[in-house]
Amino acid sequence: MLATSLYNSIETESGDSIWWALLRIGIIVGFILAVVPGIIWWERRLLSWFQDRIGPNRVGPFGFLQPIADGIKLFLKEEVIPDKVDRLIYMIAPAIALFPAFVILATTPWGPNKLLTPIADVDIGILWILAISSLGVYGVVLGGWASNNKYSLLGGIRSAAQLVSYELAMGVALYCVALPSGSLRLTEMVQRQFEPLYGQEWLQSWFILTPFGLVAGVIFFICMVAETNRAPFDLPEAESELIAGFHTEYSSMKFAVFFMGEYATMLAFSAIFAVLFFGGWSPLPLNLEYLAGLAANNGMGWLASALTFLLNPWLAPFWFLGKATLFLTFFIWIRATLPRLRYDQLMALGWKYLLPIAALNFVVVAIWMMYGWPAMFGAFGLLILIYATYVATVRIPKAKKFGPSVTLIDMPANTDTTIEVTRS
């Protein structure tokens, strides 16, 4: 059995040799480079369906080769470098934008064994994600500044303010799940999610299924959309205001690298979301091992073997990547649905809502860690009650007092003219 011997050799010490390290690096880099055109195709197809269009469907089956054709086109296009740019920074900015996605994906565990934890299972997993994702802003700001263009600079500075604001809420949301895991290591956080939920042996406690995890997950998702500069948070490249924002002056392959960086970062954050809130590589929030044992005891051997088959470690990457694809679809869905935020709305959302909610959630998690589930539900209910009282006593009277700034006046019906409606 080749698969078994391969598995064994990875799990032993030889898995630490430099050749294995190079193999893992090759896997992760090759995978990202191969999958980014697929994501672009998926986005274009989905967006066109959302907008009642057909979308790219001519190049290859279902238009699948369209991004590759676009890539070749971008390679061969004339490269226009404006005269007064800071050439060195202008050149390295796209590369910096591409870098964080690779480095984050290098630490995400795809499956339960070493080969599927692509490069490093670092002790500081969550801090690593936060630190590296904060480096992504360099590419955007440097590209915006080096272009020597007002619109680009505005886009870059907006991006910096946006990322700094949303990083805080993202960090606090991540601590909310790090606290119950008792570890910052991503593999251990996934293992923690295999434990029974609410004391039910057949369920797995994916963090998204717990109350605090749901709040943290929603905050993390909003923040990750903001961190990747995607709609509705795409102010750095707001086409209606800033032409194309930070990449206005980029053409040809440099623009393509920025583009690739955006999609690779989306993939990286989707993978992180799957790992931290959706149980990583486990297929369902059910304890399949336990259920298989139950089925075998009740004489349903076929069900038991089917459930055990789902737990095969070689299938783990499929579950993991399937979840990541689902979240990528959410990204695209949100882009097709929501309009762009105004800048002040963006800042208010980040600082006035997400950060306080995340911090309160952190307190709730701490209460649960100390006093157990009933106290946590009590604290959760108390917080909702306090917020409801606040809304009822402060917000609603205030809103009534000032009222909406525009009032609609009933216009008297115009009786002088009548509109003739003729029917043929």
Added chain:
Amino acid sequence: MTVETVAFVILSLLAVISAVGVIAFKSPVRSAICLAGNFFILGVLYFMMNYDLIGISQILVYTGLIMMLFLFVILLLNLSAPQMLQEKSYIKWWGAVAVAGALGIVVFSQVIMPLEWAVNPTSNPELGTTKSVGTALFSNYVYGFEICSILLLVGIVGSILLAKRRG
């Protein structure tokens, strides 16, 4: 010649080059980029020594902080891309060389010479983990830790107060 040694040599060369770049470039933005790169490589060097938490703090705090420095450069100095800052006074230049040389002699004689050319760039793997640092912070050094947190809180409140007063 292990893999670690090769990686160490490459990384330290990059660190030295980026450190020289900080003072060699005439554009303040390029200098800031070099500083960020230098801090990042220092963080990677900490990773090689198994000081994971210190390395990531280096990247999270310092490399992230350079972004702020960078924005201040853009917003306060109001430089567009082709403009450069250049020191015109040669007396200052030679003074800087003298001070840097003196500092170099002190560092070399007091810090680098006693090391007797360390050969192994790694260290005890248990020393720099999150767990050991956390345990130390919340047991032996808990007073210092709490005092630092109060200091930071005062800083945050003070900055909000100052910002509010202006408006």
